[in-house]
Amino acid sequence: MGRYIARRLLLTIPVMLGASFLIFALVYALPGDPIRALGGDRPLAPAVVAQLTDEFNLNDPLWLQYVKYVGDLLQGDFGTDFRGREVLDTITQRMPVTIKLALVAIAFEIVIGIVAGVMAGIRKNGFFDNVVLVSTTLIVSIPILVLAFVAQFTLGLQLGLFPIAGVNDGWYSYLLPGLVLAAGSLAYVARLTRTSIAENMRADYVRTARAKGLPRRDVIVRHTLRNSLIPVVTFVGADIGTLMGGAIVTETVFNLPGIGRAVFDAVRAQEGAVVVGIVTLLVFVFIFFNLVVDVLYAVLDPRIRYE
Amino acid sequence: MSTASTSVPSSPARGAGAPLLEVDDLRVQFRTGSGLVNAVNGVSYTVSEGETVAILGESGSGKSVSAQAIMGILDSPPAEVTSGRIVFEGRDLLTLPEEEQRRVRGPGISMIFQDALSSLNPVYSVGFQIGEMFRAHRGTSRKEAKQHAVELMERVRIPAAKERVNDYPHQFSGGMRQRVMIAMALALDPRILIADEPTTALDVTVQAQVMDLLKDLQRDTGMGLILITHDLGVVNEVADNVAVMYAGRIVERGTVDEVFGNPAHPYTDGLMRSIPQVEVKGGRLQPIGGQPPNLAAIPSGCPFHPRCPKRRTGAEAAPGRDCVADVPPLRLVLPGREAACHYSEEVLDA
Numbered sequence: 001m002g003r004y005i006a007r008r009l010l011l012t013i014p015v016m017l018g019a020s021f022l023i024f025a026l027v028y029a030l031p032g033d034p035i036r037a038l039g040g041d042r043p044l045a046p047a048v049v050a051q052l053t054d055e056f057n058l059n060d061p062l063w064l065q066y067v068k069y070v071g072d073l074l075q076g077d078f079g080t081d082f083r084g085r086e087v088l089d090t091i092t093q094r095m096p097v098t099i100k101l102a103l104v105a106i107a108f109e110i111v112i113g114i115v116a117g118v119m120a121g122i123r124k125n126g127f128f129d130n131v132v133l134v135s136t137t138l139i140v141s142i143p144i145l146v147l148a149f150v151a152q153f154t155l156g157l158q159l160g161l162f163p164i165a166g167v168n169d170g171w172y173s174y175l176l177p178g179l180v181l182a183a184g185s186l187a188y189v190a191r192l193t194r195t196s197i198a199e200n201m202r203a204d205y206v207r208t209a210r211a212k213g214l215p216r217r218d219v220i221v222r223h224t225l226r227n228s229l230i231p232v233v234t235f236v237g238a239d240i241g242t243l244m245g246g247a248i249v250t251e252t253v254f255n256l257p258g259i260g261r262a263v264f265d266a267v268r269a270q271e272g273a274v275v276v277g278i279v280t281l282l283v284f285v286f287i288f289f290n291l292v293v294d295v296l297y298a299v300l301d302p303r304i305r306y307e
Numbered sequence: 308m309s310t311a312s313t314s315v316p317s318s319p320a321r322g323a324g325a326p327l328l329e330v331d332d333l334r335v336q337f338r339t340g341s342g343l344v345n346a347v348n349g350v351s352y353t354v355s356e357g358e359t360v361a362i363l364g365e366s367g368s369g370k371s372v373s374a375q376a377i378m379g380i381l382d383s384p385p386a387e388v389t390s391g392r393i394v395f396e397g398r399d400l401l402t403l404p405e406e407e408q409r410r411v412r413g414p415g416i417s418m419i420f421q422d423a424l425s426s427l428n429p430v431y432s433v434g435f436q437i438g439e440m441f442r443a444h445r446g447t448s449r450k451e452a453k454q455h456a457v458e459l460m461e462r463v464r465i466p467a468a469k470e471r472v473n474d475y476p477h478q479f480s481g482g483m484r485q486r487v488m489i490a491m492a493l494a495l496d497p498r499i500l501i502a503d504e505p506t507t508a509l510d511v512t513v514q515a516q517v518m519d520l521l522k523d524l525q526r527d528t529g530m531g532l533i534l535i536t537h538d539l540g541v542v543n544e545v546a547d548n549v550a551v552m553y554a555g556r557i558v559e560r561g562t563v564d565e566v567f568g569n570p571a572h573p574y575t576d577g578l579m580r581s582i583p584q585v586e587v588k589g590g591r592l593q594p595i596g597g598q599p600p601n602l603a604a605i606p607s608g609c610p611f612h613p614r615c616p617k618r619r620t621g622a623e624a625a626p627g628r629d630c631v632a633d634v635p636p637l638r639l640v641l642p643g644r645e646a647a648c649h650y651s652e653e654v655l656d657a
Contacts (some may be wrong), residue, residue, distance in 0.1 A: 202382075204425040205426055207375075207426070208420065212440055212491065213412030218439075301430055302430060302432075302477075
């Protein structure tokens with residue numbers, strides 16, 4: 001297992017390099033001159049433009065810019081944005097907001113998704129199963145952007161149940177955006193759990209558990225749920241990375257000063273260093289949780305060994 | 308050769324000859340999308356202490372369903388026990404509340420299944436799964452339960468039981484896995500063990516070992532054994548009495564020697580002719596013609612009539628004994644022999 005983890009960690013290096021280069025190239029390909037745009041309505045003096053362009057290596061060819069960027073990164077220097085702010089500062093300031101948002105979303109995903117899935121799966125084709133089927137289909141078919149605005153307008157503005165924007169109310173501020181962010185995954189978790197439970201209820205070893213005279217609670221929790229949750233756990237784990245990405249829309253709509261919002265702003269301003277820094281970090285988070293999931297898989301299912 | 312109906316009295320408190328388990332007119336239906344399926348249609352039999360009753364039949368004859376009905380582990384819906392009594396230790400299990408039924412499963416009646424790999428939970432160690440019996444029924448601590456598990460694994464002759472108690476089912480061979488199942492089923496010294504095709508998934512040498520083990524354990528404990536199988540050889544070797552099932556009914560019953568030696572029902576007769584025999588050289592095997600019955604549309608009269616070479620209908624039939632119109636009751640055809648055929652006497656003579 002240790003060797004497996006080491007190999008997987010080594011593999012992340014080429015993946016990170018490839019991903020960061022792709023993002024770097026995409027930002028490079030954006031039309032327009034970010035330095036000239038800094039001045040807004042009043043054009044900057046040509047000497048200033050030339051100096052800044054030189055300072056950020058913008059005259060170099062793409063590959064050289066990238067090499068210089070990675071060189072700095074390896075020395076722990078994430079670079080600065082065009083206004084001279086350290087990218088690392090932006091990340092450390094904004095990360096906690098996104099982490100809180102992701103935690104709230106994961107909590108919704110796990111609690112509501114699994115409970116709904118279990119209740120639907122135990123009584124397959126029952127009333128509750130159909131309620132879950134219809135509601136999850138509805139949720140997955142609405143784009144997250146629409147869902148965000150609808151939730152903000154109805155639950156936040158009209159009913160006044162939640163704050164509509166900002167992070168001034170502590171964890172409470174994160175409930176609505178967290179729910180919106182989790183919605184799609186939540187529906188998926190519910191469906192996955194439901195299918196998994198319904199299938200396992202018919203498994204031979206569940207029949208054995210009943211033949212052993214185990215109490216119903218043990219039959220369901222120990223012999224049905226435990227086995228059914230293996231695919232669900234792996235999905236939720238892999239989904240953490242996806243949620244961070246989904247945070248871009250959610251944080252923008254709900255005006256949360258998180259990392260997603262920072263990426264959104266940075267893309268618009270063509271702040272290459274910020275975009276690449278943050279997205280590469282997200283790529284790492286994604287890879288890391290995928291590794292965690294694979295290791296967890298072996299822990300949950302003794303039949304799986306990586307040696 | 309099996310010795311007919313030898314009871315090994317191990318607990319003298321039990322009345323001699325009084326059956327441990329009495330199944331009376333059991334009927335089970337399945338409600339499916341394509342209509343009602345009559346899986347078990349009035350099955351009755353008894354099992355006494357130390358007795359081995361074989362329920363013999365082909366797939367879909369209702370033998371497994373009737374066993375699961377006894378255990379109370381049929382999925383309901385779609386399955387439903389529509390009538391009958393299952394009397395164990397003086398109580399009708401079908402009328403007991405679920406919680407009381409649950410207490411019987413394990414200490415009273417226990418069951419082992421055909422495919423031990425899929426019947427054991429892949430994510431728990433075998434020791435844990437055997438130990439669960441003690442924890443669920445006796446409130447034993449986890450640690451003590453594991454000790455019991457080791458003892459049981461030794462009792463079913465699993466080598467290096469102490470080292471293997473924490474292994475998972477997939478780490479065992481097929482025969483060892485079935486021993487784990489047996490250890491689990493016997494954990495609480497049940498009075499009745501139902502073995503549903505216990506050796507079908509095993510290769511022949513391992514089959515023999517597992518059957519020997521079951522017989523030895525039965526001799527030690529005096530439990531009643533219900534052996535569900537389609538394997539005539541296994542029945543011949545280990546069972547005292549046999550009930551042959553067809554289309555959810557018992558069509559013939561008696562001691563193994565008598566039923567196999569001189570069948571009283573054309574179906575049993577067909578089964579006997581369809582297996583190779585050492586004494587007969589060069590003869591062709593005779594398969595039973597036709598298809599097993601569709602349980603959603605069981606043929607009228609005798610359910611075996613479409614496949615029966617001795618069928619009599621219309622003018623050929625005696626009054627009230629038309630194979631297509633009249634259902635033959637299970638009746639005494641010889642002392643200790645019952646068969647559900649209008650013309651058993653002719654089958655016996657043949």
